[in-house]
Amino acid sequence: MSGSERPLSPHLHIYRWEVTMATSILHRASGVFLGLGTLLLAWWLLALASGPQAFGTVHAFLTYWVGRLVLFGFTWALVYHLLNGIRHLFWDAGHGFELPVAARSGITVIVGSILLTLLAWAYGYGLIGGAL
Amino acid sequence: MSLRSPLGRIRGLGPAHEGASHWWMQRLTALALIPLVLWFVTSMAGLARADYDVVVAWASRPLVSVLMLTLILAGFYHLKLGLQVVIEDYIHDRFLKMTAQVAVIFFSFTTAIACLFAVLKLALGN
Numbered sequence A: 001m002s003g004s005e006r007p008l009s010p011h012l013h014i015y016r017w018e019v020t021m022a023t024s025i026l027h028r029a030s031g032v033f034l035g036l037g038t039l040l041l042a043w044w045l046l047a048l049a050s051g052p053q054a055f056g057t058v059h060a061f062l063t064y065w066v067g068r069l070v071l072f073g074f075t076w077a078l079v080y081h082l083l084n085g086i087r088h089l090f091w092d093a094g095h096g097f098e099l100p101v102a103a104r105s106g107i108t109v110i111v112g113s114i115l116l117t118l119l120a121w122a123y124g125y126g127l128i129g130g131a132l
Numbered sequence B: 001m002s003l004r005s006p007l008g009r010i011r012g013l014g015p016a017h018e019g020a021s022h023w024w025m026q027r028l029t030a031l032a033l034i035p036l037v038l039w040f041v042t043s044m045a046g047l048a049r050a051d052y053d054v055v056v057a058w059a060s061r062p063l064v065s066v067l068m069l070t071l072i073l074a075g076f077y078h079l080k081l082g083l084q085v086v087i088e089d090y091i092h093d094r095f096l097k098m099t100a101q102v103a104v105i106f107f108s109f110t111t112a113i114a115c116l117f118a119v120l121k122l123a124l125g126n
Helices: A019-050 A052-063 A065-092 A099-124 B006-011 B021-047 B052-059 B062-090 B094-124
Strands: none
Touching: A019 A052, A019 A065, A019 A099, A019 B052, A019 B062, A019 B094, A052 A065, A052 B052, A065 A099, A065 B021, A099 B021, B021 B052, B021 B062, B052 B062, B052 B094, B062 B094
């Protein structure tokens, strides 16, 4: 079997990073990260079902700066995975495979995920939108 | 050109006899999760400054319970399928791969059940 004509997987040390590569690996990384995030969701829900004292403990963690940072990370991971997932669904339907289109949609997803995350947090802090 | 045997082509199933169901279920859950996640993020942001009673009242509403249960089922199924593929791609040692797969399934089920139980208790228990 001659190996020379076959395409090689990217060798990351010598390979120039592309938007499509970055969005691909970020999709997996955010997915795995969200898997860990389900523990926070389970903790929050169980505490809510347990009573005010347990809920107060979760709330104290989430309002502490470490908790805020973790929660911000999970928000971004969730929004990014959502937007890039929609991009994947378009690919599954056979659309958007051309390289310039794939690069542009990748940039859109990254910028969009940052904007939507900031929007959600601005809403959470009551900076925009009405009270619940 | 296909490397499949004629019999395999007719049956349309892979060696695990599941065919494309893994791929299909990952997309189906993804599709369901689009509106559910948008609703979830909006709800969480809306509840960010709410105190305990307000959050409990929110979680006790039937519509919220139904949406949360759907989100949890679709989400953890999607998570299990996704992590399975990540393990298949990156872990090649047979023993480690099996251990990781079993760990992912146990983790997904246990965490999902914890979430489901909490939502049901909030919906029915008070």
